[in-house]
């Protein structure tokens with residue numbers, strides 16, 4: 001029996017946005033019934049180019065249904081460029097985590113989203129195309145896909161790769177090749193220059209904490225928000241509570257709560273302290289914030 005979070009169970013028993021948009025702007029289909037999972041994602045844009053509606057049809061287990069359901073929630077209100085940056089890790093994190101053996105469901109969600117965006121941008125195929133050499137013929141997984149899951153999720157064993165994209169989970173004939181791909185990708189990563197990041201301190205003075213929070217916002221968070229025409233300002237730090245205000249596009253974004261948790265809070269915990277949590281100072285926001293739901 002898998003250990004599922006309450007959020008996975010909730011989305012499995014009450015999936016959101018089930019169905020198919022008939023005159024969709026983007027359509028993405030991935031997986032196959034033969035492999036045990038299949039997902040079709042459709043979305044429609046509003047006149048400002050934001051995703052106004054997203055629906056899914058899926059065949060699969062509880063986590064396939066839950067990941068598809070949250071994916072439609074995550075991308076609702078996003079621009080195409082924002083949606084293109086959603087990773088499988090974002091989807092799994094939004095659910096409070098997935099059993100390792102079920103991480104391939106989050107990868108399937110990300111692939112369906114990419115296929116739908118590609119369909120919108122190029123008007124091309126509505127099926128997820130296999131790019132590159134097929135390594136795992138049992139599940140039709142290519143070298144490019146394996147490289148990507150290894151790189152993005154920092155995987156180090158064949159078993160990890162099977163959990164994330166199923167490759168290696170059938171006859172096992174591709175395991176040697178998967179091993180070589182892992183070695184190559186991990187080797188490339190170790191040669192890449194290390195990203196400078198401050199070491200996490202557990203005993204920071206209040207002044208040090210504020211300086212580190214400000215530095216992390218300046219270097220790690222603001223550039224990502226600026227790319228979408230938004231900005232963020234540090235308002236105050238009270239103990240472990242960090243109060244911020246969003247500016248520009250971020251102030252009007254329907255996904256501010258998602259941005260706070262998955263971008264701002266996650267980065268501050270990574271670079272400053274695990275104990276930090278973030279709240280938005282709505283009074284000082286330049287524009288009214290529209291809540292989801």
Ligand code: FES
Pocket residue numbers: 135136137138139167168169170171172173174175
């Ligand atoms: S070829 Fe990959 S498991 Fe069979």
